[in-house]
Amino acid sequence: MAVVGVLALQGSFNEHIAALRRLGVKGVEIKKPEQLDNVASLIIPGGESTTMAKLAQYHNLFPALREFVKMGKPVWGTCAGLIFLANKAVGQKIGGQELIGGLDCTVHRNFFGSQIQSFETELSVPELASKEGGPETFRGVFIRAPAILEVGPEVQVLADYPVPSNKVLDSNSAAEMQEEKDWSEEKVIVAVRQGNLLATAFHPELTADTRWHSYFLKMASNVLEEASSSIVAVGGVDLSLNKQPKNDLPIFQ
Numbered sequence: 001m002a003v004v005g006v007l008a009l010q011g012s013f014n015e016h017i018a019a020l021r022r023l024g025v026k027g028v029e030i031k032k033p034e035q036l037d038n039v040a041s042l043i044i045p046g047g048e049s050t051t052m053a054k055l056a057q058y059h060n061l062f063p064a065l066r067e068f069v070k071m072g073k074p075v076w077g078t079c080a081g082l083i084f085l086a087n088k089a090v091g092q093k094i095g096g097q098e099l100i101g102g103l104d105c106t107v108h109r110n111f112f113g114s115q116i117q118s119f120e121t122e123l124s125v126p127e128l129a130s131k132e133g134g135p136e137t138f139r140g141v142f143i144r145a146p147a148i149l150e151v152g153p154e155v156q157v158l159a160d161y162p163v164p165s166n167k168v169l170d171s172n173s174a175a176e177m178q179e180e181k182d183w184s185e186e187k188v189i190v191a192v193r194q195g196n197l198l199a200t201a202f203h204p205e206l207t208a209d210t211r212w213h214s215y216f217l218k219m220a221s222n223v224l225e226e227a228s229s230s231i232v233a234v235g236g237v238d239l240s241l242n243k244q245p246k247n248d249l250p251i252f253q
């Protein structure tokens with residue numbers, strides 16, 4: 001199994017590396033653009049997306065990260081990493097922040113409120129249920145978490161979470177949301193997959209449950225296998241790695 005790169009600018013990269021280690025897989029820290037050449041897949045951890053974006057700009061990582069995504073290499077973004085991968089982010093500071101883009105969705109950066117409105121919940125994730133009938137629920141750790149408000153047609157929703165419908169419209173704090181008794185329910189999306197991209201609004205690396213990491217490793221090996229078989233199919237010209245994301249550039253707000 002090839003090593004997995006973990007973007008190590010800020011946030012929970014050590015926890016991702018430890019989770020990979022528990023599965024017998026080596027995670028390597030990525031801090032510079034050229035280090036991306038040594039890995040076949042990448043995890044972008046949670047943390048503080050504006051800080052991470054500033055550090056990524058400082059190290060000139062954005063062009064290489066966009067190229068990595070565009071080439072169809074497997075990438076998983078957790079929490080701030082999800083924000084990084086989104087084509088469009090709302091609820092940001094004026095001026096916004098640079099994104100990698102590629103994931104056809106609109107993400108709300110602090111949808112569930114501030115740090116003190118962080119929470120844990122059991123999520124239903126049918127994709128994680130084992131064939132032997134293992135649990136399909138997963139303990140979602142949401143820390144100042146984003147939520148996905150809209151997805152494009154190529155995005156597969158893996159998990160969602162119920163919230164009051166007016167919350168989706170005007171994004172009050174999670175505390176206000178709990179106080180409103182007579183809310184009608186709507187759902188926001190908290191885990192998605194789009195081809196080579198996986199994104200979760202919560203932090204699987206902060207739990208002892210490695211099923212999301214296993215899911216990503218399996219997804220990555222399938223994506224890479226498909227890519228290498230298409231190289232053989234077209235005599236050395238890898239068409240699958242020239243796929244363009246739906247929207248070429250992320251929108252900054």
Ligand SMILES: NC(=O)CC[C@H](N)C(=O)O
Nearest residue numbers: 046047048049079080144
């Ligand atoms: N836990 C997290 O990764 C929080 C992400 C945070 N909402 C941000 O904008 O960076």
